[in-house]
Amino acid sequence: xxxxxxxxxxxxxxxxxxxxxxxxxxxxxxxxxxxxxxxxxxxxxxxxxxxxxxxxxxxxxxxxxxxxxxxxxxxxxxxxxxxxxxxxx
Numbered sequence: 001x002x003x004x005x006x007x008x009x010x011x012x013x014x015x016x017x018x019x020x021x022x023x024x025x026x027x028x029x030x031x032x033x034x035x036x037x038x039x040x041x042x043x044x045x046x047x048x049x050x051x052x053x054x055x056x057x058x059x060x061x062x063x064x065x066x067x068x069x070x071x072x073x074x075x076x077x078x079x080x081x082x083x084x085x086x087x088x089x
């Protein structure tokens with residue numbers, strides 16, 4: 001039963017990533033694209049954690065943590081660029 005739930009979660013998060021990719025391609029504004037990219041990073045983290053649970057290994061949890069940190073930094077950099085026009089003062 002748990003195996004079916006994990007595969008269903010894989011399908012849901014995979015669909016969410018495809019929808020975010022569509023939104024990145026079809027969005028008109030930069031802010032919407034940044035938001036879709038950030039959501040795509042979160043869904044990728046969820047997929048990595050699910051894959052780690054499926055395989056029973058801990059390496060994917062560490063990789064998910066690294067991607068989470070990079071996703072946060074990139075979102076902050078995009079936001080600063082949109083607000084101020086530069087990233088580093």
